Structures are given as structure tokens and as C-alpha cells.
Amino acid sequence: MKRYRLLTANEIARLEKQSCTATDWNNIHVAEGFVTDYVHHARFSGNVQLGIFETEFKLPGGISKHAGLAYVTLHNVTIGDNCCIENVKNYIANYDIGDNTFIENVDIILVDRKSRFGNGVEISVLNETGGREVIIHDHLSAHQAYIMALYRHRPLLIERMKKIIEAYAEEHASERGFIGNHVVIVNAGYIKNVRIGDYCEIEGSGRLKNGSINSNKEDPVHIGYGVVCDDFIISSGSHIEDGTTITRCFVGQACHMGHTYSASDSLFFSNCQEENGEACAIFAGPFTVTHHKSTLLIAGMFSFMNAGSGSNQSNHMYKLGPIHQGAMERGAKTASDSYILWPARIGAFSLVMGRHVNHPDTSDLPFSYLIEEKNTTFLAPGVNLRSVGTIRDAQKWPKRDLRKDPQRLDQINYNLLSPYTIQKMMKGRYILKELQRVSGETSELYSFQSAKIQNSALNKGITFYETAIHKFLGNSVIKRLEGIHFNNDEEIRQRLTPNTPIGTGEWVDLSGLIAPKSEVDRLINDIETKHVYTVKQMHERFAEMHANYYTYEWTWAYEKMLDFYNLHADEITAKDIVAIVKQWQQSVVWLDKMVYEDAKKEFSLSSMTGFGADGNKEEQVLDFEQVRGDFESNPFVTTVLKHIQVKTELGNELITRLGNLL
Numbered sequence: 001m002k003r004y005r006l007l008t009a010n011e012i013a014r015l016e017k018q019s020c021t022a023t024d025w026n027n028i029h030v031a032e033g034f035v036t037d038y039v040h041h042a043r044f045s046g047n048v049q050l051g052i053f054e055t056e057f058k059l060p061g062g063i064s065k066h067a068g069l070a071y072v073t074l075h076n077v078t079i080g081d082n083c084c085i086e087n088v089k090n091y092i093a094n095y096d097i098g099d100n101t102f103i104e105n106v107d108i109i110l111v112d113r114k115s116r117f118g119n120g121v122e123i124s125v126l127n128e129t130g131g132r133e134v135i136i137h138d139h140l141s142a143h144q145a146y147i148m149a150l151y152r153h154r155p156l157l158i159e160r161m162k163k164i165i166e167a168y169a170e171e172h173a174s175e176r177g178f179i180g181n182h183v184v185i186v187n188a189g190y191i192k193n194v195r196i197g198d199y200c201e202i203e204g205s206g207r208l209k210n211g212s213i214n215s216n217k218e219d220p221v222h223i224g225y226g227v228v229c230d231d232f233i234i235s236s237g238s239h240i241e242d243g244t245t246i247t248r249c250f251v252g253q254a255c256h257m258g259h260t261y262s263a264s265d266s267l268f269f270s271n272c273q274e275e276n277g278e279a280c281a282i283f284a285g286p287f288t289v290t291h292h293k294s295t296l297l298i299a300g301m302f303s304f305m306n307a308g309s310g311s312n313q314s315n316h317m318y319k320l321g322p323i324h325q326g327a328m329e330r331g332a333k334t335a336s337d338s339y340i341l342w343p344a345r346i347g348a349f350s351l352v353m354g355r356h357v358n359h360p361d362t363s364d365l366p367f368s369y370l371i372e373e374k375n376t377t378f379l380a381p382g383v384n385l386r387s388v389g390t391i392r393d394a395q396k397w398p399k400r401d402l403r404k405d406p407q408r409l410d411q412i413n414y415n416l417l418s419p420y421t422i423q424k425m426m427k428g429r430y431i432l433k434e435l436q437r438v439s440g441e442t443s444e445l446y447s448f449q450s451a452k453i454q455n456s457a458l459n460k461g462i463t464f465y466e467t468a469i470h471k472f473l474g475n476s477v478i479k480r481l482e483g484i485h486f487n488n489d490e491e492i493r494q495r496l497t498p499n500t501p502i503g504t505g506e507w508v509d510l511s512g513l514i515a516p517k518s519e520v521d522r523l524i525n526d527i528e529t530k531h532v533y534t535v536k537q538m539h540e541r542f543a544e545m546h547a548n549y550y551t552y553e554w555t556w557a558y559e560k561m562l563d564f565y566n567l568h569a570d571e572i573t574a575k576d577i578v579a580i581v582k583q584w585q586q587s588v589v590w591l592d593k594m595v596y597e598d599a600k601k602e603f604s605l606s607s608m609t610g611f612g613a614d615g616n617k618e619e620q621v622l623d624f625e626q627v628r629g630d631f632e633s634n635p636f637v638t639t640v641l642k643h644i645q646v647k648t649e650l651g652n653e654l655i656t657r658l659g660n661l662l
Contacts, residue, residue: 042070054067096178514549
């Protein structure tokens, strides 16, 4: 605890000579080692505590400024050691300021009455008219928000979660604000009721009101010029730049918002990138990306999503107002100028092209294309499994996780194939076979809800889904038996037996966290019965689900393997495993070859149009290769070819290891 003392009469005289005044010098306390040399033109009122001023700040351009106070008015303020505060146009009131902080050329920084600093603000997400409000707080995760927004069929749960968050918000309420250590605030305007964490940089912001900026040393936050934030929480590692305006918003870790982006009543979770466009009442799960000025996202739920230029949605289906909402499951994309009339639900890793007004629900047909032709939605199931773009996305997301904060709020699962997507494919395969059975195998068109499926697309969809199921189950089996030598079939059966019963049944995607629904239900029951009663406990339970993903995944995969391959647990032999592995090898190689062929399209002569501006075809090819490289040496292409080789060898290794039991 730092010790403070009263100013001496000599120090007061020197300060007054340096144009300093105080309502009552007896209310001004200073740290041991304080000297008056670097304090001038300062006005003090209320209780003020000052640290020492011994160091210099090295500023851009080579200039140095010594720590100290100049041209400031301070009311009820504590200032740590070695701060530099200059040219505050109005005043700073009711703040505790940490060490080594630099504040210059700001209008006003104050706390007025007791504040929660953004904690406890209600966000009318998804439904603008209310009914799905999420209460934001410093440690909000996408998974907590998902349950609070979507599990309204359990009113006791919602009531309990509200009380937990209200208790947290009230616990952290205060009549004093906080500006942390090593903070920089320059050329800023109006800052009221804002808590600012360590190492934060605020440059030229217009207005910051009622919020928390949860910056820290490991992952600082940057707030840029012209930014306006009201009723907000900004998490560590985020950058809010260039005239961005957010009102009633939560911004998760390592998000980037800029180029005059505008958002209201929205949630943005880890690694979102939002530029140029606008959002209203959206639930933007991890890696929701939009870069275009003409793009509006409204009343929708997204994650791992890339919005094309001119993407738009509408929630005014009837005249009762904006009461509708939609969901695009993880990995869904929109092409340029796409439009969806909510309500609608788009399956995982699907691509939407054109205008869709008939409320499609393709959640059980993931990896699809939805293409509009003459006001009709045509559906191509599973075709996105062969897309080079889909595979590239799956590889890039982990690399683009920019979070450096050791305390991660969101538990993110990056797997393309998981119990969540494979259960959808199993349902999708059944749906497509039923359509084929009911309407006949020779039908040219099949109707699925409001969409049409062509005969060839339906047959390909069945093949794509079956191939992906073989690939996932084979992956799981090989991983389970990895590195173990077996003496008999019984040892294989024992190893295949799951370690836990948790994992059977339905799985859910809680906006990035993939987990068994049984575990989510268990958490919900514990919240309702008050066994979980703090924000921290909720976070720990989500982290536990994420940490045990692969254990739970095997329980699910084992059950599905027995069913899909018509096996019995007590009769499995090495021969059965080898058959699964060979089917897996075929599936992996076939899918990789499809991806290879899809990538090849980007190197076709037609794709070279626009290259070699003034030359012949030969120069066009050379120009293309200088810019894009040649096909065979493309890093992604070589990775695909290597993947085929590695997976083939991996399967052969297990087959060889089981050879003595065949």
C-alpha cells in the first residue's frame, strides 16, 4: 500500500508560484519522493493524491516529455507514479489513474454518480423489438450469450442467469473510474463513466460513454480517431478504429472494427472483423467477417462467416414490425448481392447466392449451395465439401486467431468434421434418400421445403455425405488405435470401448463451442438449481466441455460407427477395422482429389483473363504465374497432394499393424 503525506508549506508556496491552486491544500496528498518541479498550471479540488514524477516519455517523432502535470483540473483523483497529464480542456473527476500513464489534449474524463461501466447493459440482439436480450459483462462468452438469447423456452434459466450477471455488475459498480498502468490517451473528446485497462491506447476518440475497455499488458486495446462508443464493453486485443460507431454492443477478444463501421444492439465475439458496413441486432459469433460498405447484417446469428459485398437481410416479413430473425450456421457464406428474407436457417458451411424470399431451412443439409434462379431457390447438397475455399477456410481460422490474452473468453472448436456436422450429414443423407424413395429415382426435380433439388445434385449429395461420414468415422477409429500393438481381437474391442458415457445423442454448436447437448443441459440444470451461481463457474464449465471434446467425440463416434457399419461391440474384429480403414482411405483420397480439381479451376486459361495486359497468350500465362505462381508449386496444392500421401500411409500403417490378426 503506497504511503501518502501532506504537502509542506514550502511545497505549497512553490506550487502556487507555478500557477497551481487548490480548494483546500489539506486535501492534497503526495507520495514519498514527490517534488514540485513538474507540476504547474494545475487546479485541485476534492481529495487528490499524487505520485512521483521522475521519468520521461519518448514520443513519436523523437520528442521527449517529462512526467508531470500541466494545464489540468483534477477533482477527486488519484494519480500513480510517473504519469504525464497535460492540456485537459475541462477536467478529470473521480478517477484512479495507474503508473506510467500519458494523457494529453483531452476534453473531459469523469465519472458521474455510481456506474457499472457497461456491465449489466441489455442488448436487444436478434429481435429488435426485444424478447432475446443478452446482458453484457466483462467476461461474457459467445456460449453464455447463446444460451441467454436462444433458450427462452426455459424462463427459470434466463431469470437465474440475469441474477448472476446483475450480481457481477453490481459487485463491480463504483463511483470512481479506473485508468490503468501504461495507458495512453491523446487528442480525445468526451470520456464519461469508462473503465480503462492497462496498456490501452486511445487516440482521437470522439466520445466514450458508459463502458469498459478491458485492455491488458498481454493484449492491449487500441481505440482510434473519431470512434464513438456508448453502453459498451470492449475486450482485450481489440482494435476499434477510423470513425467506428457502436451503441449497446459487446466486442469480444481480438476483434477489429474500422472504416466507419456502424453497429447497434449487437454482439461481436472473438476475432470478428467488421469494416465499412453496418449491423443491427446481430449475434456475430467468432470469426464473423464483413468488409464492404454496402453490406448490412441485421437480426441474424453468424459464426465463421464471410459476408459478400451487398449482402442484406430483411426481418419485415409482415406489418407487425421487425420481429423475425435468422441463423446462418458456422462457416456459412454469402456471395455478392445476396439477400435472405428472415426467418430462415442456413446449414453449416453453405454458400448463399442470389435472393431468397421463401424462408429456407437447410440446417440438416450442410455444405450446400443455395442458388437463386428466377425467384426459385435451388439447393445443391454437400457440394461445398469439395470446395477448395472450404478447406482453405478451415486451415486459416486457427492461424487467424489473434488472441494473446491468456484468459480466453470463447472456447473455439475449429473442426470442419465433428459430431455436430456429421449428425447433420446423417440426417441429410436420410432426407435425400427419402425424397428419392417418395418421388422416384427418375424425377428431374425434388422439392425440399421451399427449395428445389435437381436429380444429379441429389445423387451427388448422398455421395458427398456418405464420403464425409466414412472420413470422420475412419479418422476417429485410427486416432483411437494409434500407436498400439494388439495381440488379439479382444484387445481391440477393449481399446475401442469409450472412456465415458458422455457424448452420446445430439451435439450442439454454442457459437464456436461444439459439445454434447447432454452436457449443456446439465449445466443449465445446475444454473436453475443454483449449483452454478457465478460468472466464473459458468466459464469454467464451458472450458471443461471444450477440454474434453475429443473424449466425448469418441463416445459419439463409437456409437455411430457400430450403427453405420452394422457392427456389434462384442464381435468387432481386426478384419472389420481394416475394412473401415480402407473405406476411409478411399474417401480421403476421393475428397482430396475433388479439392485438387476444384483448385485447378483457378489456374485455367479463362481464370487468366485480365493478366498479360498487352501481350499474347504466352505472355498472359507468364504474367499469371509471376503474380499467382504455377499450379503444381502452389502451397495449397502441394499440401493437398502431401495430405493424400500422408493419409494413405497412415491407413497402411494401421492395416500392417493388424496384419497378424487377419
